Amino acid sequence: MLRPDFTVPVVQMHMREGAEPARYTYAGEVFRRQEQDPDRSSEYLQVGYEVFDRTDPAGADAEVFALIALQLRGLPLRAATGDIGILMAAVEGLNTTTKRKSALMRHIWRPRRFRSLLDRYAGRSTIPESRLKLLSSEGVLTGSATVLGKRSEAEINARVDLLRADAAAPPIAENEILALEALMAVRETVPFALEQMRDIAVDLPAITPALDRLDARVAALKSRGVDIDTLDFEASYGRTSMEYYDGFVFGFYAEARPDLPPIASGGRYDALTRQLGQGAEIPAVGGVLRPDLMLMLEEGQS
């Protein structure tokens, strides 16, 4: 298989034989299938930096961001930042069933599906006729249809039970839904974003620890000389494109070239190390650069 990025293999290597703490840097080709736009390269160079360190997550976030920003100095780029961890904490803190929360959690990275789930759990969407019919029935349904395929009758009946249980659960409260929607819409410079989210935390107290972590990160960024007052923060940033990140996320974009992918991007991926570590885990954060695009922008400037 051709590697789509280095993060997964670096995590695997680290979990297998790495010392702690560890800092890795690398450069090499990665491969992407470009179905939508054949003008984007399917093979390109990536330079990356990954930090595995338990002691100071906020400091490690700031270290990676500042180091990447340093490499990009002088290029006409805009930095975008976000924090998937805040959204995840908001979902985790909703007063509703575990099933609903895990369905929402699974779709944090797919805004459209997230939206339709949220509407359903809020009792805002109309229930299709077919579903009402199914829910009005009782007991095990022995339909007339021939059972075929690998998905068994037991699985089908289990889901029907789930649907009945979900229909009986009360909708998520209006104030929680509104707070979650307000949270997803936050898009400000860092100090204002923090202020808005502290307000939202009145209705979603579960996000407070995540906001404290953001506070600590902001302090660490400041001490590394990052200008916090002009740095953008979007609560929904990274939701469509950065599936394994679960905390701090960032990207650098060429403002004059919206056709280009991000020139650099990165974030925190603690959960990925849990998934690949078979029981072991370590907080991890990293970022990558696209030297080919940097060179192109540099040449365009001169």
Add this chain to the structure above:
Amino acid sequence: MSLKLGVPSKGRLMEKTFDWFARRGVTLARTGSEREYAGAIEGVEGMELVLLSAGEIPRELAAGRIHLGVTGTDLVQEKLPLWEQQLQELEPLGFGHADLILAVPQCWIDVDTLDDLDAVAASFRLQHGHRLRIATKYHRLVREFLTEAGVADYQLVDSQGATEGTVKNETAEMVADITSTGETLRANHLKLLSDGLVLQSQATLWRSRTAQYSSEERAALKALTGLIDG
């Protein structure tokens, strides 16, 4: 050089295309034997008929080796990324209708919408240790459709024919295929998802944006479009 028109080389699609042009005063005909893939055009000066497999017409248009071509919307959108940049749709021909749809086993009484499909795909993966498999030959179209709808935890498996049979054979859990009446689906104990219409396709006349046009070829194109629009 003459303006090259690519037409499917056999079957009902070819006959209906010939009829469609005939009604507009343009006669297409095979030349030579039944086996020879060349033809003649009468009614417009400076045109040449090229008989091709319907599946190759999108690629030939995109490469600019033919100027005009008749083939289905489904094939164009499946085979050509950013097809709008390479092709211009001149005229839907009103036949060769087919829908690209998503279908699941009828026994899945709990599945009617993409919402359901997505939920089932997640639990299927947990239960069986692999993603829910969708058999199709329309990889690009189906992937784009499901990505847009936010459905996850599925994988596409390639099926170039007898796609509806893959569920019974347990090489796929569901299918994405072309249907015109739905009879094959019912015969194979499958049902449509109510919001699973991926694309409505029909035979269409396309113009290549990438081909070179000489002044004679331009004149022929103008004459032809005059007949079509009139």
